[in-house]
Amino acid sequence: MNRFENKVALVTGSTQGIGAACAIRLASDGADIILNGHSELDERGEELIKQITDMGRRATYLQADVSKVTDVTKLINDAVASFGQLDILVNNAGVEKNHDFWDVTEEDYDFVMDTNLKGVFFGIQAFVKYCMKEKRSGVIINMSSVHEEIVFPHFAAYCTSKGGLKMLTRNLATELAPFNIRVNNVAPGAISTPINKKLEEDPELMENVLKNIPLRKMGKPEDVAGLVAFLASDDATYITGSTYFVDGGLTYHYEEQ
Numbered sequence: 001m002n003r004f005e006n007k008v009a010l011v012t013g014s015t016q017g018i019g020a021a022c023a024i025r026l027a028s029d030g031a032d033i034i035l036n037g038h039s040e041l042d043e044r045g046e047e048l049i050k051q052i053t054d055m056g057r058r059a060t061y062l063q064a065d066v067s068k069v070t071d072v073t074k075l076i077n078d079a080v081a082s083f084g085q086l087d088i089l090v091n092n093a094g095v096e097k098n099h100d101f102w103d104v105t106e107e108d109y110d111f112v113m114d115t116n117l118k119g120v121f122f123g124i125q126a127f128v129k130y131c132m133k134e135k136r137s138g139v140i141i142n143m144s145s146v147h148e149e150i151v152f153p154h155f156a157a158y159c160t161s162k163g164g165l166k167m168l169t170r171n172l173a174t175e176l177a178p179f180n181i182r183v184n185n186v187a188p189g190a191i192s193t194p195i196n197k198k199l200e201e202d203p204e205l206m207e208n209v210l211k212n213i214p215l216r217k218m219g220k221p222e223d224v225a226g227l228v229a230f231l232a233s234d235d236a237t238y239i240t241g242s243t244y245f246v247d248g249g250l251t252y253h254y255e256e257q
């Protein structure tokens with residue numbers, strides 16, 4: 001399917017996990033791809049570039065720490081310069097820290113909030129300035145979490161950042177609609193990626209998680225990528241300002257015991 005022919009997508013934090021799956025899926029649907037990570041290009045990144053170019057698409061890698069406003073602004077501008085345009089921005093990079101609330105330091109808080117919320121805010125701002133200057137439409141997808149809606153004790157900063165993304169998306173969808181820029185959130189539940197390695201290695205923890213998921217399994221990064229591709233496509237031109245859950249039923253799960 002070539003629904004993204006002549007489109008360029010930037011996916012932040014895309015050398016592994018959900019970001020890598022989004023990059024592959026958008027490329028297989030026809031987009032040229034800009035990959036991003038905060039370290040130098042490594043073997044995983046090189047392998048992804050090869051996979052994408054083997055599909056006949058263009059791919060490049062831009063190193064940038066999206067938690068820093070100067071870096072993320074430069075990332076957007078360099079992404080535009082890479083292939084001459086930018087149509088789709090997937091704000092995927094995200095981090096979490098497990099702490100009792102009373103032990104969270106300012107450094108822990110900034111690490112999570114700067115990556116998950118501040119970087120997204122200013123990355124979108126740079127993208128919007130580009131779209132307005134060039135009079136182009138744009139599509140923004142923020143990788144939120146079921147924890148923009150449901151609690152996650154010991155992850156207060158993470159929940160705060162994803163809750164912030166929820167309101168950022170609602171607000172920007174309204175403010176940017178006159179410029180034909182759509183903004184949506186994708187909210188994954190428990191997805192099998194490196195971020196969940198410890199969880200998946202612990203059978204007891206896994207049993208606890210699975211009993212809360214009506215479909216009784218972890219999701220795959222590809223499950224999330226399919227939703228991202230839909231929201232980025234012209235099938236979703238009337239969709240903006242909402243969150244779409246990909247969680248096996250976790251968020252609104254309820255059973256009588």
Ligand SMILES: NC(=O)c1ccc[n+]([C@@H]2O[C@H](COP(=O)([O-])OP(=O)(O)OC[C@H]3O[C@@H](n4cnc5c(N)ncnc54)[C@H](O)[C@@H]3O)[C@@H](O)[C@H]2O)c1
Pocket residue numbers: 012013014015016017018019036037038064065066067092093094095115143144145146187188189190191192193194195196
């Ligand atoms: N896996 C899940 O179960 C799950 C559930 C809900 C939400 N999410 C969200 O999905 C997104 C991707 O998660 P994942 O599971 O693939 O995680 P992951 O840890 O496998 O991948 C995250 C990627 O982001 C990159 N990254 C982190 N900080 C960065 C920075 N400052 N600058 C640039 N890149 C940075 C990492 O290097 C990594 O490549 C995150 O926003 C996460 O909060 C994941």
